[in-house]
Amino acid sequence: MEENKLTKSHKIVLTNRKNGSFTGVLDVISFDISEILLETEQGMLNVKGKDLHVNRLNLEKGEVDVEGIIDSLSYSQVPVSVKKPDNLLGKWFK
Numbered sequence: 001m002e003e004n005k006l007t008k009s010h011k012i013v014l015t016n017r018k019n020g021s022f023t024g025v026l027d028v029i030s031f032d033i034s035e036i037l038l039e040t041e042q043g044m045l046n047v048k049g050k051d052l053h054v055n056r057l058n059l060e061k062g063e064v065d066v067e068g069i070i071d072s073l074s075y076s077q078v079p080v081s082v083k084k085p086d087n088l089l090g091k092w093f094k
Contacts, residue, residue: 010041012073020047020066028057028064036066048072 010024024041031037031054036047041062052068 014070014073017049017070018067020070022064022066023062025059025062025064027059028054033068038064042075044076046072046074046076048074 011022013021022038022040022045025038026041027039029037029039029044031052033052034048034050036052036054038045038047047066047070049068049070049072052066052070054064055067056063056065058064
């Protein structure tokens with residue numbers, strides 16, 4: 001049962017603003033050299049900086065490693081209804 005799946009722990013380890021390790025990542029929505037958008041267990045995480053690169057990506061484990069100059073990290077919420085339709089109408093139109 002997918003709905004009873006345990007949530008992964010979400011953790012950020014940032015070293016000298018140059019290397020970031022993230023766990024609890026569900027998906028990488030977008031990335032370029034100045035911004036990376038991650039969907040995490042705790043909402044959308046926007047990583048902004050310069051010369052950003054995704055060095056390691058393992059979505060099965062929910063892990064992402066980022067390298068570059070990290071200027072900011074910010075969260076926003078993801079509307080659950082957009083990602084996973086739970087009502088009957090939403091299931092019909094998947």
